[in-house]
Amino acid sequence: MRELTVDLGERSYPIYIGEGLLEEASVYFAKHGISKKSPLMIITDEQVAGRHLAALEKSLKDGGFSVVSEVVEAGESSKSLAMLGMLVGKALEAGLDRNSAIVALGGGVVGDLAGFVAASYMRGVKFVQVPTTILAHDSSVGGKVAVNHPLAKNIIGAFHQPELVLYDLRTLQTLPPREVSAGLSEVVKHGLIWDADFVDWCETNAEKLLALDPDSIGHALYKGSSVKAAVVSQDERENDLRAILNLGHTIGHALEAVAGYGELLHGEAISIGMIGSAKLGLRYGAPEDVYTTTKRVLSACGLPVRLPEHYDVDSIMDAMMHDKKFKEGTMVFVVPTAIGKVDIVKDVPVAWVREIVEQLKQEAELQ
Numbered sequence: 001m002r003e004l005t006v007d008l009g010e011r012s013y014p015i016y017i018g019e020g021l022l023e024e025a026s027v028y029f030a031k032h033g034i035s036k037k038s039p040l041m042i043i044t045d046e047q048v049a050g051r052h053l054a055a056l057e058k059s060l061k062d063g064g065f066s067v068v069s070e071v072v073e074a075g076e077s078s079k080s081l082a083m084l085g086m087l088v089g090k091a092l093e094a095g096l097d098r099n100s101a102i103v104a105l106g107g108g109v110v111g112d113l114a115g116f117v118a119a120s121y122m123r124g125v126k127f128v129q130v131p132t133t134i135l136a137h138d139s140s141v142g143g144k145v146a147v148n149h150p151l152a153k154n155i156i157g158a159f160h161q162p163e164l165v166l167y168d169l170r171t172l173q174t175l176p177p178r179e180v181s182a183g184l185s186e187v188v189k190h191g192l193i194w195d196a197d198f199v200d201w202c203e204t205n206a207e208k209l210l211a212l213d214p215d216s217i218g219h220a221l222y223k224g225s226s227v228k229a230a231v232v233s234q235d236e237r238e239n240d241l242r243a244i245l246n247l248g249h250t251i252g253h254a255l256e257a258v259a260g261y262g263e264l265l266h267g268e269a270i271s272i273g274m275i276g277s278a279k280l281g282l283r284y285g286a287p288e289d290v291y292t293t294t295k296r297v298l299s300a301c302g303l304p305v306r307l308p309e310h311y312d313v314d315s316i317m318d319a320m321m322h323d324k325k326f327k328e329g330t331m332v333f334v335v336p337t338a339i340g341k342v343d344i345v346k347d348v349p350v351a352w353v354r355e356i357v358e359q360l361k362q363e364a365e366l367q
């Protein structure tokens, strides 16, 4: 078992990464102060519920916890204010009180949604992340929780840190191939912003990662989570450094919003966004190999590196203006300067961004 700490003073918490942790959940929950006297609510989606809910419920009930579970539709469309209202109603009906905890069992969508329920229910209750996807090594750490608005992704949210992150690697073995690739997008991102050797390792081991080789996946998640924990520990509220975690997300979030959430998986949109950022890097003087390496490693992980043809450039540009990274009338982008290094660039000319989005689309048309 591997263990990491997100170091945030009195709000520090552990990330446990290992095999068979679902079955031992009650031990970890008790160790980290989750109440057995107040009911807790597991929020999961219909796909994850069929595979892993029974094991988590059994461990917790056998350990003396009072458990209610709510199952939402799988996919980004569940990250909505309507769903938040529905879950708050269920929590009230089930008698959750201020000592209760909300538990996210699933990927990024469930983690963000359940986390926002935890942040807002009775002005905030405890929260536990039990990630079941590769992508969630990113979203389960750092306390960003949110739901979407039709005009912009993650625009209604909060910072609400979990008490612990319990990552059972066995849950990953049932992931469909497309989800595996999408998850690797955020793994590669952690290398691109912080650790050139890790990018190299990802490329060399891409086949093993896609085949869910347990050792390779365990290593990738440990390295990715370490980067995430280090960044969040230094800048919890995204005053400066934490913004680097947004590499690829300015274009990526716009693509998700334009597609109506769900057509592109989050990791796929971020992959295309990271190619866009690498193209922007060239304009700010990054060497050509930053772009070519980025493209190679993402392709090796089975990720898209071009914009699907039917996407409308005007709509993408409009969506970018609603993003949190559009500040004081200008665009802010995370721009790679070398492999493993990025800058946060303000005042990026909108015309450059438009040209890059057009190029991403033309490359798809030329295929």
Ligand SMILES: O=C(O)C(=O)C[C@@H](O)[C@H](O)[C@H](O)COP(=O)(O)O
Binding pocket: 138, 139, 141, 142, 144, 153, 154, 186, 238, 242, 243, 245, 246, 249, 324
């Ligand atoms: O944790 C962060 O900070 C990140 O930016 C990680 C991103 O990968 C993640 O998708 C995040 O939810 C995006 O944050 P947002 O503030 O742009 O909504």
